[in-house]
Amino acid sequence: MEQKSRVALVTGAGRGIGLAVARRLAAEGAAVVVADLDADGARAAAEEIAAEGGLARAVEMDVRREADWQRAVAEAQGWQGTVQVLVNNAGFDRPGGVQKVSRADWEAVLEVHLTGCLLGMQAVVPAMRQAGWGRIVNVSSIYAKFGGQGEAAYTAAKAGIVGLTKSAAQELARHGILVNCVLPGLTDTPAIRSMMAPRIRDKILAQTPLRRMARPEEIAAVVAFLCSEDASFVCGAAWEVTGGWQM
């Protein structure tokens, strides 16, 4: 699963799953653009990767902004070359069921998860097409499969990512670009630690055959595989990484 000297861009890489993905790809030899809305988080993450012997560069960006995508891709190009691997991971949650979710929260969640994924693909695909090789992994959620209760916007966005992934996979495979997504289950990240009530977490764990949360590194391992040459016949997959929850 060598990344050799490939250039990878990972969004939301300042912490959590994105940080674990960036560390893993860097450990496999990729030059990693650590992109995050949180500039300090991105910088600290890039420093952490460098301290581990990896090659990383922090870029402050908002995945909702096309101009930020153009700048990030240009920065990568000037630094180590064309982005060959994209991991659309940035995200956040605004809980609320169908009857309660505000229009503002609905649109905010869809914009970051779904529009952010689309803009990311649009930013990197032209150069990948030219190179005849690319890997794109979009981070969805197991909620895309069964629907999170009180999570209307998040579930719709994550299910949308699965559809967008399959559409892009159909369209781009002939250009040597493989697009897949992962559906993580409960993963021990800053977002979960700060947002999820212990009562809800315990309920999910009781339904999870492995009886624990994932470590971010366990999601990163699957993402790294999908980014690798070894995944050469994996196209349009929605890969569950849940410890068996909702299998």
Ligand SMILES: NC(=O)c1ccc[n+]([C@@H]2O[C@H](COP(=O)([O-])OP(=O)(O)OC[C@H]3O[C@@H](n4cnc5c(N)ncnc54)[C@H](O)[C@@H]3O)[C@@H](O)[C@H]2O)c1
């Ligand atoms: N943790 C879980 O249990 C879990 C489960 C399923 C899916 N996911 C998904 O995995 C991804 C990462 O989740 P996490 O738990 O590591 O979250 P996290 O909140 O710990 O990290 C998310 C990172 O994304 C960044 N970000 C947010 N909005 C951004 C934007 N507009 N532009 C650029 N960066 C932005 C944040 O600054 C943060 O550093 C998300 O897409 C999330 O929906 C997480």
